[in-house]
Amino acid sequence: MLIRWPVTLLAAVPAYNEELEAHYNIERGPFTKALGRRTQVINVTPRDQFRYGYRLWLDDETAMPLKSQLCDRDGNVIEQILFAELNFRDRIPADSLKPSISGEGFRWIRQDVQPQLAAGQVGGWGVIRLPAGFRLTAWRIQLIAGSNVPVQHLVYSDGLASVSVFIEPSDPQAQPMRGLAKVGAAFAFSRALDGHQVTAVGEVPPVTLEAIASSVTKDEAKTAPTPATAVPPQQ
Incomplete structure (x- = not known):
């Protein structure tokens, strides 16, 4: 086996x-x-x-x-x-390396190389005080399933540990999440900011998530190009 x-x-x-x-x-x-x-x-x-x-x-x-x-x-x-x-x-047959899922009927979307963003800002959002060693390593804009609400997803890493930061417009009909929560081996820390909910998630100590989420800020003067992944699903 x-x-x-x-x-x-x-x-x-x-x-x-x-x-x-x-x-x-x-x-x-x-x-x-x-x-x-x-x-x-x-x-x-x-x-x-x-x-x-x-x-x-x-x-x-x-x-x-x-x-x-x-x-x-x-x-x-x-x-x-x-x-x-x-x-x-000792030997792996070539057939064992073939994809198990057919790509027929799928639409391929290739994302261009992400540009360097000043001070780690993405669409005006960024973290002004990161714990030592952490830096912005990836970002994208995704859509909440079943809606066209954009969610900013920023990833900060020190080369080993990583933290995902999600920034989404607040839903007035939903109970907002606040403070610290445990998710398996990971933690999540949420806060409200300027009509948005900011949530930091990662397998790091709670103090790291709170430090990052509490330092998220928005600069209206800064914008970022729309990545190729921000494509609404076809109806």
């Missing part, structure tokens, strides 16, 4: 650089066993209160991550992801 590759395990593996080293201490731990295979433990420890740490078990032969743990500053495990069973094949 071949277990499909969990994308979350791959995302937890840090790409080392000096910028990441400024906010995390990355050290080799002991060799141990996982799924009967020799693994190298990697400890990724945050240097401040704005991010979580990680423990990674990398297969010694292939460097494939077999297990990962998301940890708080005290080393307590918040979330754990691991293979239940793993088989390495």
